[in-house]
Structures are given as C-alpha cells and as structure tokens.
Amino acid sequence: MNHNQPLCDPHAHLSRRTLLGAGAGGAMLSSIANQLAWADATGATEASRPKNVILLWLEGGPSQLETFDPHPGTTIGGEVGAIATSVPDLKIADTLPRVAEKMHLGSLIRSVTSKEGDHQRAIYNIKSGYRPDPTLVHPSIGSILCHEFPEALDIPRHISILPQNAPARGGYLGPIYDAFKIGDPQNPVPDLKSPIAEERFDRRMKDLQWLEDRFRRQRLRDMDENRTLHQASTEAALRMMSSEQVDAFDVSGESKQTLERFGDTPFGRGCLAATRLIAAGVRCVEVTLGGWDSHITNHSLQSARCEILDAALAALLDRLVEQELLETTLVVCGGEFGRTPQINPAEGRDHWPHGFSTFLAGCGIRKGGVYGSTAADPKLDPDKPLADVANPLTIGDLHATILSTLGVPYHEERQTPIGRPLRISEGEPIREVLV
C-alpha cells in the first residue's frame, strides 16, 4: 500500500495563533508589498528583465533512452544510437541531432524521479510540483509566476498552445490564472474576432451596458468590482480583441524559411508563437507535443516524435538567443515520466518514473551542465527503484529549481482557500544546475 503519500506538508503550516499574533504590522504589509520586497531583493522587479518561462510539454512519457539519456549497446538500450553534443563528454540520442548542437545552452537533468506512474496523476504532479490531493488543486508554474508578478497586458500572460489532457491550471489561485488555450497557431485565436459588423457589435455593447447599469441598481454594494467582475472582464476582452499584441499569436507573417526551421508542424509553429508571445510580454507559454506513450513499437514512435521535437527545440533556442531573450526566458523540456529500461514483448517501453530526463536552458541555468545519471546496467530491484539512479531529483526539487530561476520565492507560504498555508514549492533548488 502506498502509505507515504502526503496530503500536506507538516512544515508548511502557520498556526492560527501565529497568524493572529502577527498583528497590525503584519497586516499592513500586503501580499503584493511582500512580493515586491522579495522581488527587489532578487532583482526580479527590474523593468527591463522580467523572467519568463516556455514549457515544452512532452505528454505521454517520452523515453529518456531514446532522447536525452541513451545507453546504446546495452541490454536496455534498444535500437537507439548516441551522438556527441556541443558539450564535451555529453552524448544524447541520435534522434535529436539538432538539439545536440544546442546542449551547451542549458543543463540536462538525467535523474528526475517521482512516485506517480499513472499519466493523469503524474501530469498533475509535474505540472504543479505536488502530488494529487483530494483536498486542493495546486497551481501550475505559469499560474504561480503570473500570480507572484502581477502586471498589465492586453493579452493573457499565461498561454497553453495545443493543450491536450491537462492544460496548466490556476488551481487554488483561481481560474483567472488558468492558461489561455489556443490550437495550432496557423489558425486564428478562437473568439477574438467578432462575427458581425462593427456597427452592429457596438449597438449590442451599448444595449448590454444599458442593461448592466439597470441590473446594478439596488443590488450588492460594489457588485461589479467585488463580485461579478463583469465590467472589468468585458473591457479586458474588448481590449484584447482590438490589441496589436494579439498579432503575437499569428505566425502567418513569418517567412517560409523561419517556419521550416521550426519544422512547420503544429508543435513547431507553437514554439515559434511562443517566442513571439514572450517577446510581446507574456510570462508563461506551454506548448504540448503528445504521442510519446510507446507501449508498442517504442523506437519508431519515439523517433517520429523526436523528429518534430528536434527541429522545434533547436530553432526555439536559436531564436531566443538571436532576440536576446534566453537570458530572461527559461526553457523547460520534459514529460510526466520516462519509460522502462526494459523492452516489452510488443517492442514497447512502459511507464517509468524512477529516473528520467528534463532539459533546462536560459534564465540563470548553468550552461553545459549535466546533473544525475541512470545506470547502463540497472539492477531493477523493485524494492529499491532508485538504486540505479545517481543524484535522484524529486519533482519538488525540480519545481523549486525552476521557480527560483524565475525569481519566485519558492520557499514562502501562500494561504489556500481551505485555510491551510502551503509552501509555493515543497522542494529545494539544485544548486549544481544554477549559475
């Protein structure tokens, strides 16, 4: 039985007494003031250097052995080969030749471990940093980032491109921090264009305003500001409809050469749109590439996915470097778990949360680093699954590492709706991958 799954962190609590004892002094320092004070101390408020994140989300469980952690020529290695990279002594799978040339831009973690082997639970775990908890929905990285650093923008600051089963959620921070979801960037963003003529649209809005004014009469004081947000959300929606920033979603103006560099696939176009959105001021873009769940014919499935990933990731890094955005933009590339270091009778690999890979680049991540490793001849002792992993890294630690590079006070607690203060991240950053 899994009796070690924590529903909460005992160290993540403040007592009622502590909270009450904080007194007026504590109350006067608002949460935003706290955020600003902390951000000042870390440099996160420098107007010229906002921190952003692009999450290349490989949904389904990419195989570490066919991507960033190959063991060719061993019993577990399968058909994949290994190639040299731009980092001396570092080899990755031959399925990622263009990415191999960019490995010097970031750090590779080869020892991520979790306790979740089910897709849904593992996705929740790695996107939020916490294991599923029936009492609370935890926010994703982008939601935390937007919550910690509020700022005005015409378009949403948290965007999920090609979302599949679990787009990033605001969790207990509220649905206002959910990712704004769009499909293939070659199609228009849904619901942004009015389907009717401008004059007719204006007439509708005028009548709506007239009705709203009437509805407010004799109802709850400050109803709109404190409860419904109807006026504010309508104005924001209209602002977005007419904003030039919306152009950042549109990749149709990019040259054919640029599109081809990214692979001209939905995922490639998503990565291209991600760079445009970050340049426009968006804080977090998640781009999903699914299809990694290779229980059968692992090598061919993984190779086909890698072909798409290879072009897009390499071009994304190039573009961020060209636009001098990589120093302030963290790129995270990984999935919910890896795949077994055994090949099953259907020539597939199954789910494996005990040692898989995540690539990080930019925004204070050490260049050319490698952290952790998995054994080429694993013992695969079911009672000691981590015995084959050097420097195992928990999902909590991975989150703390990501959040710390983004200037988020990962160790601080935030009040949750169930009255329980909770640390933003329950892990600690891995100093070896930070500059």
Place this chain on the structure above:
Amino acid sequence: MKQFFVSVAKWSWFGLLVLVAFGYMASGLSEPPGASDSGEASDSGEHDARPVRLSSEQATADAPPASDPSHEESIRRVVQAVNAARNAQLGDLGLASADPADWMARCRRMSLALVGSGVSLEEIRALETLPEDRRESTHLDNLLRDPRFHDYWAERWTRFLVGADEGPFVVYRRRRFRHWLSDQLAANRRYDQIVRNLITAEGLWTDRPEVNFLTVTFDSNDGNPDPIRLAARTSRAFLGLRIDCLQCHHDFLGNVNLGDPVQAREGRQQDFHQLAAFYSSAKTNGLQGIRTGQADYKYQYLEEDEEVDVTPAVPYAADLLPAEGDARSRLATWVTHADNRQFSRAAVARFWALMFGRSPTEAVDNLPLDEPLPPMLEPIIDDFVQHRNVRRTIRIIAQCDAFGTSSRASFDITPQHEDHYAVFPLTRLRAEQVAGSIVQASKIKAITRDSSLLVQLIRFGSINDFLQRYGDLGENEFSKDGITIPQRLLMINGKMLREAGELNPVLNATGHINLFAGDDARAIETMYLCLLNRYPDDEERGHFVNGLAQRQDRGEALEDLYWTLANSTEFTWNH
C-alpha cells in the same frame, strides 16, 4: 472414431472451462448481503418503489405532497422554524431583510439548482394558467419528478463523491457511477442508504456501479482501494470534516478538533489512520472485483521507527460504532447512525449549497465538530436526522424565506446581508448552468428526455464544446470567483451562443418569435421570458421596442436582443 472422441473431449473440456469462468465471474455479480433492504425514503409522498430510472410518466408514483396534508404540515413547521431562526439572527445583527422575490425569480432559482438551466417558456406558460399561490409549489413538484433533476444532481454528487476527473482507466467508470446515483435519486432512496452502499460496496465496477467509489482510488494503491484517499473522502464528503493534515502529523494548530463535540480534543495522526484502516478490508479479487476481507492496515507514524498494526477506530463518538460485523459495515453504521449528527450537518450543508450555489459556511466540507452552523440550518438538520430524505430537505430549503427573498433591496446591500441571507446572495452560474440555460433559452419547449433526438444531440454537442472552452470548476463546486477574460470572449463571440440565437425558424426560439410574435412588444416580452425568465418592465420594453422600430431587419434585431440578454450579468448569475 478416435478423432471424434478426441474432439468431444476437447469441446467438453472447453465448455467446462467456460462454465467455471462464468461461475467465477457470476459470483462477483451476486447480490451482496443486505442489498435487499431497499432503503427508500418511506415517509410521506416522497416515495417511489422502483430503484430504476423513471420516465416522466412513471415518476408520478412520487405523489405531490399536497396529497398528504400531514406531510405538508410537517414541512411547514420546519420552514417556520427556519424562518424564525433567520429573523432572530437578522434582528440580533440589526440587519433588515429584503422583500420576497416574485414567483418567476423563485422558480428560476429552483430550476437552476435542480436541473441546471433556467425555466423554459413552455413551463412558464403552463404555470401562468395556475393561481399564483400554487405556481412555485407546482414547479417544485414537477422538478423533483423530472429525470433532469435526477441526472443533474447525480452529476453534482459525483463530483463530491469521486471527483471530476476521468480517473483510472478501465477499472473506474464514472458514467456508470453517475447513472447509478441518478437511479437512486429517481427512486428517492434515503441518503443514509446511498452512503451505506458506497462505503460497503462490493463486486465489479461495471456490474455494481457504486463500487466505483472505491475503484477511483486504485491508481494510487497498486490496483487496490486506497484507504488514505477513502478516509479523506469519507471525512469530507459524509462528515464535513477536514482531517487530511492528520495523515502526516498531529494537529498542532487547533484546526482539527475531534473526540467529544462538547469537550473536543486536538486531532491526532492516529485518528486519520484508524479511520483509513476500515477501508483496508476492501480487497481486489480479480474478476470478482471488490470483496471484503480482514482489515490489515499498517502505518509508520511520525517519529516512530517502524510500522505498527492499526486497528480500525472512529475519530469521535466511538460509542456509536458497533462491535460486531466486518470493518466497512461497522464504519457505514457509525457514519450514518441517527445519533451521529455530524453526518446530517454535512448533508444539509451540502444540499443548502447546491440550492443556493454557495456554501452556508466558509467551506461546505469544513464544519468543525465544535463549531455551530448558521442557526437557520439547525431545524433542517433536526428534520434530516429523522427522515434522511433528500427531496424533503430540498422542499424545506426551497420554501424558506432565505431562498425566496429578493437579491434587490431598498437599503444598501453589504456582503454581511448576503452572508446572513437578508438578501438572496448573488452567485455565478456554473459552466454547465450557463450552457444549459443558453440552450434551453433557445427553445420554446423544455428540453427533456422526451425531446426529439436532434434537439438532444444538439444540446449534448454544444454543451460539451462550450464546457471545454468555458472551463470547468472541477470539484471546486462553490467558487466565488468572477468571470474570466476567456469566458467573456466565449460569450461575446462564441459559436454556441451565436448558433443558439440565430434566426432559425425550425430550431430556435428567435426564429419562432420572429415569425409568430404579433408585434415588437410581444416579441421582446417573449425573448425576456425565454432568457431572463421575467417580463420586461416598462422602461425596458420601451427601450427595446424603440430600438426594434429603428432597425430595418427585425430578425437581426431579435438576434441582437438574444445576444444582449444572454451576455448580461442577470443571465449568467443567480440572483
């Protein structure tokens, strides 16, 4: 000849294997002990003998309470007690009460709460043929018999019982679980019996849908029911207690008080795991599904060096726990015991929240043992302790002043007025309520299971699409958040609203109104009834009649009116 005998032997052997396999599987399909106790609510006219899905005609077995004066009188007494408690509290706080809302607003609230959409024009017209003092009670009777109510509440219950996610593949069938709940509601099964069935469920998740209450936790416990998740779910859903923190440590914050409600003590780690231990008796037994075995729970407590055997025990009122029986049956008896008032407190708080769209306390699943609930809930809890009847409780809540008061008042309305139900609180409609209301408002007739297949398909498809785009609150049922920008964009430019308001003379109300409304004033009035479930006042009628007169294309103007009303706060919020 030899070949013939070999062939006969092979087929006999194969037949025997099939027979054995069938017998093995069939033993998992058998009726578990005690299942013959139907547990239907037996009091009053809230009775229906068949635990099956009812058609609207069949449902007439649930006779309206008017046919049973003593039943009606007993409800009236509870309602009077609730109103007296409300008045006393408002008096103590020096808060004035708003006037009662009109019957249309009250009927809209009932429809939103019970079937997840506004009132149809067909229903309004039928109610208008009745004397005004009978309209609300008739509407409530109709709704409680309506399969839409059984289905809608089944979905709402499913969320707090097993969650909103799809859960583990193959071994968990959320849809079957929801249909089972719908059948229980259609049969007006007693709430304590439903809960008992969930806790003691046995068999295959496909054959006995209540078993999905257990199998939804398979993914975190290697294909077996997870006692930890089930303990957390039991304490929250059935008892309104948040004891999750005790999984890891004693309560050192004064947040979890257990033991005796009068002399409460701090929660201990043992409280959580002893509760979890009851569920360790639920074992997966291959094709037979869940079977009951011995409780064999072990746990290594904080600051202990090794695992210890944990004996099942309850976190308070231990005297109500029977000494005999298997672990889950004992737990079910304790949870649903008439003297376990916390069970009734949690149920009534949950039903109240479903009716109002907001919890009567800060959180519907956090009702500490030693903290009182709002006084007006106490008479309902007393009644629920006695009857355990879901429909009866709904009737009481729907008839009390708090539910019927206006959200508008001549005085300055503050959040305090809403907190104490001096006015009806403004609550945002859930995504499916918005979608359901849009689709219903686009039709003249009520959309039920008797509607044409095409209409039902359109409703199903468009609502699913809308929910995906609008976002689902998941288990966070009673969020107080305002509307988000993507949601506003969807309402302003989205396909569903556009198609629902189109001038389609066959499918849509807008087309019908354009064709058959005698004049502009009548057209506007009908549109208001479809969308806002009320008549326009003189100023509104004048404003829009004037607007229509200036337009060359009347149909286009009606489409615009549909859009305008559907985009209003009045449409997207309960009030």
